[in-house]
Amino acid sequence: MAETADVVVVGGGCIGTSITWQLAKRGAGRVVLLEKTGIASGATGWSSAIVRMHYTHESLIKMALFGRRMFENFADEVGGESGFRRVGFLVVLPQEDVPAARRVVGIQRGLGIDATMLSLEEITDIEPRLSLNDAVAGCWEPDSGHADGSSTANAFAAAARNAGADLRMGVEVTGVEAGGGSSVRVTTNAGDIDAGSVVMASGYRTSALLQPLGVEFPIKPVRHSIAVVERSAGFGAPHPVISDHIQNGYYRPEGTELVLLGDHDPLEGEVDHDIETDKQPPPSSINRHTARYAGRFPSEVDALYRRGYTGVYDTTPDFQPALGVVQAVPGLHVAVGFSGHGFKLSPAVGRILSDVVLGGETDVADISMFRVERFAEGDLVTAPEGYGKRSLA
Ligand SMILES: Cc1cc2nc3c(=O)[nH]c(=O)nc-3n(C[C@H](O)[C@H](O)[C@H](O)COP(=O)(O)OP(=O)(O)OC[C@H]3O[C@@H](n4cnc5c(N)ncnc54)[C@H](O)[C@@H]3O)c2cc1C
Secondary structure, three states: EEEEEEEEEEOOOHHHHHHHHHHHOOOOOOEEEEEEOOOOOOOOOOOOEEEOOOOOOHHHHHHHHHHHHHOEEEEEEEOOOOOEEEOOOEEOOHHHHHHHHHHHHHHHHHHHOEEEEEEEEHHHHHHHOOOOOOOOOOEEEEOOOOOOOOHHHHHHOOOOOOOHOOEEEEEOOEEEEEOOOEEEEEEEEEEEEEEEEEEEEOOOHHHHHHHOOOOOOOOOEEEEEEEEEEEEOOOOOOOEEEEEOOOOOOEEOOOEEEEEEEEEEOOOOOOOOOOOOOOOOOOHHHHHHHHHHHHHHHHHHHHEEEEEEEEEEEEEEEEEEEEOOOOOOOEEEEOOOOOOOOOOHHHHHHHHHHHHHHHOOOOOOOOOOOOOOOHHHHHOOOOOOOOOOOOOO
């Protein structure tokens, strides 16, 4: 005899814990979260956790804004610590990206976000240590910054538990079946559960779990590398988070002395279905990261390489997630495929998925373009203009 629940959420990353918390506090009934390893053991635990609102799609800007507001008031809204630091977010632009950047800033300002285009002189006023020989302009969000993936997911999990959710670690979902009537069955290594609603927040492994149901959901697990460097003595105060559109990388401060260096291109890294096995980044990627950083901050040519690590980008064909109901299986929902930019969206995704599960509609943002059926129909999300396929789009 299978156990029953009102909602089962699969996956204990920032997305699954955020959804579970929202469902539990909003009275969704018996809410069970199943996680095969531990909270934040997937992409979330390795995330650079940059919180910015620079997106080309208005829906994503709205979702990022929802998240940034929650990170700013995290202790009051959620409880616990997200690690949010409001250090500002600076984009360094080549000429070809300026029209798209202007458009983004225009949408942002229309939504009340403090975002501005910057001349080179204005960039230098904000961050005088940058070399800008190859740049023409910038964008600036003073309210953005970064948080911490592990702290955030654990805070969502604690809040969910306090709101009555049942969080089970070490429980692996082995299958998802369309149940009889109005339920969905999840089979696990610890027994089966029949639920009125199931939300898959299980990252790239969701593809294989949904395949037997005929749901086409191609996700590539791309192993992304991060280099952690210590800035040179005398550098001074940390710089803002910098998104370098020219060198295609980012530089994100960590504490007072360290910087995390990463790639913008969601496909930069090897496809690896066994990503849970820890691996060091290849020397070539460390060299790429440190050379870029020294190119942008000439004083950091001798910055000390401290360590490196890798984490997974659950990359979809259009670099955007699938969100909401799965039409073919009543009661089944997805929130996966964030392609390397899901951390900052996690507060909004929690609210959106709980809206959808509880009532079918959400007013946070229009999520129609993120329907999972788009992959089978070839109706992929495209960037409105500029920025190509980057996850920034
Ligand atoms: C190196 C790196 C840097 C990043 N930087 C940023 C950034 O700066 N800003 C940003 O917004 N985003 C960033 N991201 C992306 C962001 O971290 C992810 O989009 C986000 O963490 C995804 O969260 P998730 O909960 O969907 O996935 P995950 O954290 O991967 O969680 C999925 C969970 O599901 C569990 N699971 C899988 N299969 C099963 C199963 N069968 N049964 C039970 N449980 C299962 C896994 O164990 C895992 O814990 C980065 C990611 C990486 C790797």
